[in-house]
Structures are given as C-alpha cells and as structure tokens.
Amino acid sequence: MVEFHNINKSYGENEAVKDVSFSVGEGELFGLIGPDGAGKSTLFRILTTVLLADSGNVLFNGKDVVADYKYIRENVGYMPGKFSLYQDLSVTENLKFFATIFNTTIDENYELIKDIYQQLEPFGNRKAGALSGGMKQKLALSCALIHKPKVLVLDEPTFGVDAVSRKEFWDMLKSLKAKGVTILVSTPYMDEAELCDRIALIQKGRILDINTPKGIVEQFERQLFIVSNVAIYPALQALENNPATQNAYSFGQEIHVYADEITSANAIKQVLENGGLKNPEVSVGTPNIEDCFMDLMVRGNLEESAHA
Amino acid sequence: MLKPAEHTITAKNLTKTFGDFTAVDAITFEVKKGEIFGFLGANGAGKTTAIKMLCGLSSPSSGEANIAGFDIYKQPEDIKKNIGYMSQHFSLYGDLTVEENIRFYAGIYGLKSTEIKERSVALIKELGLENYAKRFVAELPLGWKQKLAFSIAIIHNPKIVFLDEPTSGVDPITRRQFWGMIYSAAAKGITVFVTTHYLDEAEYCDRVSIMVDGEMRDLDTPTALRTKYNLPTMNDVFLHMAVRSKRSE
Numbered sequence: 001m002v003e004f005h006n007i008n009k010s011y012g013e014n015e016a017v018k019d020v021s022f023s024v025g026e027g028e029l030f031g032l033i034g035p036d037g038a039g040k041s042t043l044f045r046i047l048t049t050v051l052l053a054d055s056g057n058v059l060f061n062g063k064d065v066v067a068d069y070k071y072i073r074e075n076v077g078y079m080p081g082k083f084s085l086y087q088d089l090s091v092t093e094n095l096k097f098f099a100t101i102f103n104t105t106i107d108e109n110y111e112l113i114k115d116i117y118q119q120l121e122p123f124g125n126r127k128a129g130a131l132s133g134g135m136k137q138k139l140a141l142s143c144a145l146i147h148k149p150k151v152l153v154l155d156e157p158t159f160g161v162d163a164v165s166r167k168e169f170w171d172m173l174k175s176l177k178a179k180g181v182t183i184l185v186s187t188p189y190m191d192e193a194e195l196c197d198r199i200a201l202i203q204k205g206r207i208l209d210i211n212t213p214k215g216i217v218e219q220f221e222r223q224l225f226i227v228s229n230v231a232i233y234p235a236l237q238a239l240e241n242n243p244a245t246q247n248a249y250s251f252g253q254e255i256h257v258y259a260d261e262i263t264s265a266n267a268i269k270q271v272l273e274n275g276g277l278k279n280p281e282v283s284v285g286t287p288n289i290e291d292c293f294m295d296l297m298v299r300g301n302l303e304e305s306a307h308a
Numbered sequence: 309m310l311k312p313a314e315h316t317i318t319a320k321n322l323t324k325t326f327g328d329f330t331a332v333d334a335i336t337f338e339v340k341k342g343e344i345f346g347f348l349g350a351n352g353a354g355k356t357t358a359i360k361m362l363c364g365l366s367s368p369s370s371g372e373a374n375i376a377g378f379d380i381y382k383q384p385e386d387i388k389k390n391i392g393y394m395s396q397h398f399s400l401y402g403d404l405t406v407e408e409n410i411r412f413y414a415g416i417y418g419l420k421s422t423e424i425k426e427r428s429v430a431l432i433k434e435l436g437l438e439n440y441a442k443r444f445v446a447e448l449p450l451g452w453k454q455k456l457a458f459s460i461a462i463i464h465n466p467k468i469v470f471l472d473e474p475t476s477g478v479d480p481i482t483r484r485q486f487w488g489m490i491y492s493a494a495a496k497g498i499t500v501f502v503t504t505h506y507l508d509e510a511e512y513c514d515r516v517s518i519m520v521d522g523e524m525r526d527l528d529t530p531t532a533l534r535t536k537y538n539l540p541t542m543n544d545v546f547l548h549m550a551v552r553s554k555r556s557e
Contacts, residue, residue, distance in 0.1 A: 014447075035479035036450045133351045160396070160476055162350040162505055163543060164550045188477045189506075203479065232512060233491045249484050252511035252541060253530070294480050303481050 001026040001182055002047065002151060007056035009042050009205075016042045018205040019056075024151075024184060024198075029177045031196035032186040033289070039205040040186035041081055044155050047184070048078040060151065074102070077149035079140050081156045087129030091120055091139055094128050095146060102147030112179065113142045116172055134165045141172065145181075152176065154185040158192065170195050190290035201293050208296040216292050222247075225268050226285035227255040230277050238275025245271050249294060256285065258295050315374075316341050316467050316499040317362065322371035322380075324357050331357040333522035334371060341467075344490060344500045346510050349519030350550045355503055358519070359470055362501070364388050376467040389418065392461035392498075395472035399457035402446030406437055409445055410460060417464035431459050451482030455489065462493055469493065471502040475509065487512055507543035518546065521555040 003023040009016050017039040024030040032040045045051035047058050049069040058065040065072050085094045095117070099106050110117075116138050123131065128139060137157060144152060154173075158166040170192065177183055185196070193199045194213045201208040201216070209216055227235060232250050239248035239257060245268060247258040257268055265282040272280040287295075297303055317339035324332040332354045339345045349355045360366040362375055364384030373380040376390035400409045407428060414424040432441050435455055445453060454474055462469050471490070475483045487509065494500050494514075502513065510516050510530060517527040526533060526549065533545050 035482075036477035038479075160351075160473065160505065162550065163507060163546055164350050164553075167547070190480060233488075236488075249481070250487065250508075250512065252508040290480050297479065297481055303479075 001028075001061060002184065003059045004043065004047070005057050005059070007043065007046060007058065008054045009039075009046065009051070010054060016205050017046075017053075020202075020205070020207055021056075022200050022207065022210050024182065026182055027177070027180060029173065029183045029185070029195075029197045031193055031199040032184065032202055033188075033190060033193045033199050033293070034186075034202035035188050037204075038202045040202060041155050042205075044078070044153050044184065044186065047072075048076055048153055049073055050078075074147070075150045077144035077147065077152045079144040079152070079154045079157060081159065083136050083140060085128045085136070085140055085143060088127055090125050090127055091131070092124040094139060095142055098143040099146045104147050106146065109146055109148045112148055112176075112181075113145050115175060116145075117142045133161065134168075137161070137165075137169065138172075145176075149181070151182045151184065154183065156186050156188065158187055158189060166192070190288070190293055193289040199289070201289075201296060203293075203297055203300070203302045206300070206302065208293065208300060208302070213289060216289060217287055220287040220292050220295065222258040222260055222295065223263060224285045224287045224291060225257040225259060225262075225265060226283050227257060227268065227272065227280055228253060228283075229279060229281040230255070230272065234275070235272060235277050235280065238272055238277060239268075241275065242271050247295070247298060249291075251290075256287075256291055258291070314340055316343075316377075317345075317373070317375055317501070319362070319373040320371055322358070322361060322373050323369050324354075324361060324366065325369045330522050332361070332368075335519075335524040337517060337524060337527055339468075339499055339501065340514075341499055342494050342497045343515065344494050344502065344513045346513030346516035347501060347503045347519070348507075348510060348516055348546060349503075350553055352555060353519040353550075353553070354522040355519055356472070359472060359501075359503070363391060363393060363470060390467045392464070392466040392469040393472075394454075394457045394461040394469070394474055396454075396474065396476040397472075400445045400453060400460065403444055405442050405444055406432065406448070406456065407441045409456070410463065413460045414463050419464060427463055431463065435459060451478045451486075454478055455482070455486060458486065458489055458493075462498055466498065468499040468501060471500065473503055473505060475504060475506060483509075507541070507546050510542035510546070516542065518549050520549055520553050525549055 001024060005021055007017055007020045034040055046053045047065060049065050049072050060072050063071050095106055120138055158169055173183055198212050200210045235255055236248055236250060239245040244262050245257050249256050262268060268282045269280055315338045320336050321334040323334050347355060361368050364387035375387045378386040410428045411424055432438060475486055490500055515529050518525050530542050537545050537548055539545050539548060
C-alpha cells in the first residue's frame, strides 16, 4: 500500500536518509524504531508530500507522492512530531477547521474518532494551547483522522510522554487498526516495537533490519547472557575490560552480555569474579528488540560516540 | 532545624499552589551527598514545578527547604551558583561552537579564565570531541549534545546537578554511556537529581521517588519498592502507582 524505493535525502553534508526501501501492507501497524536524528521524520515528511527526496520515489496505492500529491493529501492523515494545531482556536474549532479543509464534517466521520474525541468533548471550548500534553495529543490525533484517511502517519506520538499515557495511546492505535486504518508510527522507545505488526530499525539514516518483532529477535546471532545479583556499574566495568565480554549493556537490575566466543555462563561468571564481584548470577537469555538494535548498531559501526 | 551535614537537599512540606490548584503538595524528603536520586512521575504530577523550586527559580508557597546548604527563600542566588542543570529541551546554544558553549557557561558559572581554558581542553579530550571543537553544536548528533550538555552542567563542580529527562530520544547505546557519566559524577560526590521516562533507568538510581497528583507517594531504593509492591520491575511499580492518579490531564 505504501512503498519507499531507494530514498536518499541530505541536508547539506548530513545524509539524513540513505538508500532506504521498504513497504507497508494494507491494514498493517508498521513501526519505524530509532533514536532522534535517525531519519524517521524525514521519511514521513517525504511520504506526506511536505518534503522532496533527493532521489528515489514513494508510492501510495500505486500513485507517486510527488506527481499525485493531491491524492496523497486526501488519503493520508499526518500527525507531525511537533504540536501543529492552532493554539488559539478552541478544541472544537480546530477539529471543525480540519474537517472543512478536507471538505467534510465532524458528523460525517464521527464514528472513527468517537472513542478518542469523547474524552475531549467536555473541554470543547478550551483553547488548544491550554490543554495538557495528553489532551493535545488526542486532539491532534482526532484532527489527523477527521477526513477518514486510508493511512495514518504518526511521527513520535509518544515522545516525552509518561509510561501510563503511552500505554493508553497504543490502546487507541490498536482500536484504529481494528477499524481497518493502516498505521505508520515512529518512536524512539524500543519497548513499543513489540506492539507493531512489523518494524524497521533505523539508525543514522540506514535501515538496520525490517521484520516482525519476533523475526528480528530470532535473527539475533550471538549468545546472550543475563547477569544479575551484582552492583551494575562495577560489573559493567569488569565485563568491558575483557574483550570477550565487552559488549555488555545494563538493563535495569541486570546486565546483558552479547558474546561470540564465550559459550558458557560459567566463563562469564569467572570474568566477573576476577573483577572482584561476589556471587554473580549468570544465565542464558532471550534477546529483546533493544538488544537487537544495539547489536546491529555495533556491527554496522553506527554508534554515535566519538570513541567508538 | 534544616542544617544538613550529609544531605545536599532537605525539603519539608514543600508546597506550591497556583490559585486554588496545588501543583506540589507538601513534599518531604532528603537527598544524600553523592546520591543518584530518581524523581519519577506522570506528566502533570508536579515534577517540573518541584524542580523549579529546588533550583531557586520559583519561590514555594509554603514549607521549608535547604539546597546545597542554602535556604530556598533567603538564598536562591547562592543555590543557583551551587547547582548545575540540564534538560532535553534547554541545554546548549546551537549556533555557538563546542568551545564557545564551554567558555560561555564556564564564564556564567564564575570560573576564572585560566580555569576555563584548562577545563575546556580536558573536557573536549574526555568526550573525544577534538575534531568537533570548532563546529557548531547544532551540527552534533543528539547523543553528543546531551553528553556535552551534562559535562558543561557540572563544569563548575556543583554540589547538585538536576537532569530533566536527559536521555529522551537518545539511542540505546549512548543512553547507557550517559548513565556511565552520571555514575562517575556521583562517585566524585556530586548529587544527581534525575527525571526520566525510561523506567529501566529508574533501576540505576540509588533511591527513587514517585510523584502522583503533586504528592510524593513513595520513596525508597528500587529493590525495596519492587519488594513492597511485589512487582518484578520499576516499570510495573510506576504503572501500578501512576494509574491511580486522580488528577486527570
């Protein structure tokens, strides 16, 4: 339904997106997962006809986003990363405005936004600028949906949002998907990847991998060990000092070690004990999306750090 | 009574009201020297208002607090000189170079020009930014910017550094390197007061407080909180407490 073909885009010397290709099927909930500056917004802006690629093309239902930009705009709902509604119009006025631009009315497509917009209706007369973060987000989503788009494009909708509101937002996306809306969403939060049908991991303008969340995890090529019952920082230092265990990353109370040569938990234990840590516990573990992302970053030499 | 020896922050019934809205409701807590103190809460729970008071930027409506040895009402200017601050939103000047940002902030924090030169060279080397010293900060990737902003926030060796969502949007490897920097600052005796939406990071704090509806609903080590609520991770603890918020957004 949406096809990106060999997209390149640079801003001056900075190659924001480099030869990116992927496609999204009808009814899919597709996630673009990566940190700030990875190129997520650039790709979404090219798709939504607000930015031109340097080369490559994007098709939506077989139509080119440049040549047929009017068709794209009529059929794509876009929620940019920055709050883009009119702050000094009220909640109702904003929604009416967007409905009018798209030659429709609130009543006509009320069914689609009902669940979301109902939570806002008690504040219908409040100016959009005076809404809390969570409410602004719901209004922006309602406005992006009011013309009943076939595809919804959401750029970092949960950025800087607390864990509770993030969960709520993903529940809304799930119910929109159930209504048949195709959704492209970007996020820097790796834990949200698991909620998508398929994901593309993206870093420094390059796609690291595209697959289902399960498929990505299954392709993890190293042995993953989980270290627990240690003080995190000293344990990390002990592991990083040994070349065989240097790919060690903290995960809350645990440390994940990605190893090639070492194949036994006891060998990792030995490294920790040699580093002065007492009674470390080491077990073999299953990687999550964040593990895969970091491993792919290291392999592709795509770390940001100047030390790398 | 609020004469801290081991504590760099003591707050008692600290409150801030705006009209009839109580943004921060009588919070009482202490933070030890060199402690990494996590300050969690949902959006709208009152975190930003509390931080503004603790930094001497906003006068409390009632309650008492001593920050870095200074009284929150009488000595806000002394507080400002003895703390560092960085956030996701405000950190450095994009159209100044790396060197210029360092010089500017070090000057603001009152360092002497010889000190500024020495620390600037050391800091650029430490961060591996030798090739970027004369580049505009706007050209740096976000992760580097945040590391640089943190180093600058502690360039005057403050007693406390306040970090407001310092790792939002940063890639997962740089995020962990950033925490390495936090640990080493704390090991040098700098108290770290940090907010985050990444709840795995809550586990890296010595103690964590959770704000709900303007109140500090709980405060303890991550282990003690997980045990108390019988939940496996801090993420679960946070969700458990924050969903009971009455303050609808």
